[in-house]
Amino acid sequence: MMSRFWPMFRKEFIQMRRDRLTFAMMVGIPVIQLLVFGYAIQTDVRNLPTVVLDQSRTPTSRDLIAAFQNTGNFRVIAHVDGRPELDAAIARGDAQAGIIVPYDYPRDLARGTTATVQVIVDAADPLSSQAALNAAAGVAQARNLSILSRAADRSIPIEARVRPRYNPGLRSPNYIVPGLVGVILTMTLVLITAMAIVRERERGTLEQLIVTPITKTELMLGKITPYVGVGLLQMTAVLILGRFVFDVPITGNILLLYGVSLIFIIASLAFGLLVSTLVRTQQQAIQASFGFMLPNILLSGFMFPRQAMPEIAQWLGLLMPLTYFLKVVRGILLKGVGLEALWQEVLILAAFAVVLIVASVRRFRKTLD
Amino acid sequence: MDAAVETRELTRRFGALTAVDALTLRIERGEVFGLLGPNGSGKTTTIRMLCGLLEPSSGSALVTGIDVTVAPEQVKQRIGYMAQRVGAYEDLTVAENLTFYAGIYGLRGDMMRTRVGEVVAFLSLGDRLGQLAAQLSGGWKQRLGLACALVHRPGLLFLDEPTAGVDPAARRRFWHTIHDLAASGTTVLVTTHYMDEAAQCGRLGMMSRGHLIALGTPDEVAAQVGGRTLEDAFVVLQQRDEQ
Ligand SMILES: Nc1ncnc2c1ncn2[C@@H]1O[C@H](COP(=O)(O)OP(=O)(O)OP(=O)(O)O)[C@@H](O)[C@H]1O
Numbered sequence: 001m002m003s004r005f006w007p008m009f010r011k012e013f014i015q016m017r018r019d020r021l022t023f024a025m026m027v028g029i030p031v032i033q034l035l036v037f038g039y040a041i042q043t044d045v046r047n048l049p050t051v052v053l054d055q056s057r058t059p060t061s062r063d064l065i066a067a068f069q070n071t072g073n074f075r076v077i078a079h080v081d082g083r084p085e086l087d088a089a090i091a092r093g094d095a096q097a098g099i100i101v102p103y104d105y106p107r108d109l110a111r112g113t114t115a116t117v118q119v120i121v122d123a124a125d126p127l128s129s130q131a132a133l134n135a136a137a138g139v140a141q142a143r144n145l146s147i148l149s150r151a152a153d154r155s156i157p158i159e160a161r162v163r164p165r166y167n168p169g170l171r172s173p174n175y176i177v178p179g180l181v182g183v184i185l186t187m188t189l190v191l192i193t194a195m196a197i198v199r200e201r202e203r204g205t206l207e208q209l210i211v212t213p214i215t216k217t218e219l220m221l222g223k224i225t226p227y228v229g230v231g232l233l234q235m236t237a238v239l240i241l242g243r244f245v246f247d248v249p250i251t252g253n254i255l256l257l258y259g260v261s262l263i264f265i266i267a268s269l270a271f272g273l274l275v276s277t278l279v280r281t282q283q284q285a286i287q288a289s290f291g292f293m294l295p296n297i298l299l300s301g302f303m304f305p306r307q308a309m310p311e312i313a314q315w316l317g318l319l320m321p322l323t324y325f326l327k328v329v330r331g332i333l334l335k336g337v338g339l340e341a342l343w344q345e346v347l348i349l350a351a352f353a354v355v356l357i358v359a360s361v362r363r364f365r366k367t368l369d
Numbered sequence: 370m371d372a373a374v375e376t377r378e379l380t381r382r383f384g385a386l387t388a389v390d391a392l393t394l395r396i397e398r399g400e401v402f403g404l405l406g407p408n409g410s411g412k413t414t415t416i417r418m419l420c421g422l423l424e425p426s427s428g429s430a431l432v433t434g435i436d437v438t439v440a441p442e443q444v445k446q447r448i449g450y451m452a453q454r455v456g457a458y459e460d461l462t463v464a465e466n467l468t469f470y471a472g473i474y475g476l477r478g479d480m481m482r483t484r485v486g487e488v489v490a491f492l493s494l495g496d497r498l499g500q501l502a503a504q505l506s507g508g509w510k511q512r513l514g515l516a517c518a519l520v521h522r523p524g525l526l527f528l529d530e531p532t533a534g535v536d537p538a539a540r541r542r543f544w545h546t547i548h549d550l551a552a553s554g555t556t557v558l559v560t561t562h563y564m565d566e567a568a569q570c571g572r573l574g575m576m577s578r579g580h581l582i583a584l585g586t587p588d589e590v591a592a593q594v595g596g597r598t599l600e601d602a603f604v605v606l607q608q609r610d611e612q
């Protein structure tokens with residue numbers, strides 16, 4: 001039983017070490033992904049460059065502008081003297097927001113009539129403008145409450161204390177980097193194993209291999225097992241970089257994380273193997289892997305929350321191992337939860353692994369047609 | 370005793386094309402049997418069916434007494450096969466290739482070392498063990514291919530154009546090896562396009578369009594067209610068949 005697994009494993013391991021392309025993929029993909037997703041995609045928008053048109057020039061108006069800056073969403077880059085200048089700065093893209101405090105602002109405020117302040121936001125980028133708009137509304141709200149409660153001579157009637165849990169700084173690396181572990185594993189492992197069998201077919205070594213008495217299971221397992229180690233190494237690298245470069249916390253049980261990741265790694269490898277039995281050329285294998293990656297990134301909840309998706313997209317997301325793995329990684333890393341909260345996801349991942357391995361072993365034929 | 374190979378009406382179709390057409394053939398143990406025929410006449414397809422790599426469309430084949438359509442994996446343990454395209458891994462060294470195939474055929478430990486040592490000595494691969502297969506010249510690559518196919522000491526060896534693209538001296542050495550193997554009791558089925566090699570076989574089968582057009586010792590085959598050379602017989606018989 002399985003006596004030919006080790007020779008197969010050893011051969012794959014030696015070839016993996018010697019193959020520059022594989023090695024480049026193993027190192028390159030994680031680094032690029034980490035840079036692209038970790039740095040470039042900052043979904044929390046801070047410091048919109050802002051121009052200010054302060055027509056009243058009073059301590060009251062300066063106080064208000066300071067309050068806007070204190071939200072962290074606005075960074076005043078210039079004061080201007082007229083509306084055309086302000087519009088021009090936004091149109092040029094020098095500024096993404098403008099704050100206009102009219103002459104009447106301090107007077108209206110003192111009189112008790114409604115004082116207006118205008119905030120203009122460049123909404124071409126919905127994400128950043130949304131954050132700025134919320135912040136602006138928040139500033140006004142806070143001021144209103146303090147003024148009203150002072151006038152009514154009582155404390156505010158209701159205060160909703162919203163306390164962000166698990167990611168108190170509302171930082172996007174905390175959300176993105178743990179997910180990145182899953183994305184990187186899926187991408188490299190599927191791509192590498194998708195080539196596993198077609199490569200032998202293209203090089204002509206497959207015929208010589210399947211004329212031996214090796215069993216299909218020995219062949220398949222021997223092919224993917226060396227890459228389990230690769231997956232674990234990649235994951236460790238991302239976790240370390242995430243911790244020290246992006247300040248992502250590691251809250252939960254790290255052993256549990258590795259255990260579940262092992263299952264996920266096997267499922268990813270098995271998926272690649274299945275692809276390998278379905279395609280005829282390495283070219284097709286690469287295309288199929290990328291075709292698989294895209295829906296994974298979009299639908300798994302890696303970038304966009306699944307709850308916000310149309311129902312059909314949510315259903316499709318359930319077909320992907322990454323969806324479950326993301327829940328597990330984020331759960332363990334950010335919330336520190338354990339198996340009692342995650343056992344369903346773990347079971348589903350294990351089922352994926354088993355089904356995919358069995359499917360690829362059954363798909364594979366030890367013949368040439 | 371069973372024949373090494375015994376086929377009856379063995380047939381393989383690819384769509385509308387019949388690559389091997391009702392081939393009935395018996396090869397005795399210990400023979401060096403040469404399969405000749407023009408390109409596309411069905412030699413490789415025949416060998417692949419005998420090795421369990423292709424399923425026959427109809428007919429039967431007993432290989433070392435075992436029905437290859439019923440128990441292809443049992444057949445695989447007993448035969449050696451060297452494909453038309455050399456199957457050694459270019460990115461492994463000679464030693465790594467040999468160890469791999471020895472392991473895949475179930476050899477372990479001392480047994481493995483002994484067998485690998487024997488086959489290395491037999492094919493004089495000793496000086497090349499650390500070289501990557503990719504760096505070997507054509508003749509040495511063929512030897513490595515043969516070594517990989519021999520490491521488990523099969524009783525029956527299929528060689529599909531083993532000397533294609535190999536220089537004359539290396540070809541001669543290769544055929545010495547084949548005779549040595551035959552002398553030690555190994556049955557060899559070899560395909561070739563070289564008539565000097567065909568002349569060294571015990572018996573020949575000449576194929577055209579998937580069926581046998583001549584069968585017998587090299588002299589008998591030559592006699593079929595009036596005792597001229599094998600090459601004449603090859604050309605004349607094939608022309609006759611295609612008319
Ligand atoms: N997998 C396949 N699919 C379709 N046709 C095939 C396949 N394999 C072989 N053939 C066809 O079957 C016929 C016999 O091919 P085969 O390779 O057996 O010939 P051969 O005698 O070995 O030729 P050569 O001397 O060129 O090696 C050819 O016409 C070939 O094109």
Ligand SMILES: [Mg+2]
Binds near residue numbers: 412413414453
């Ligand atoms: Mg051929």
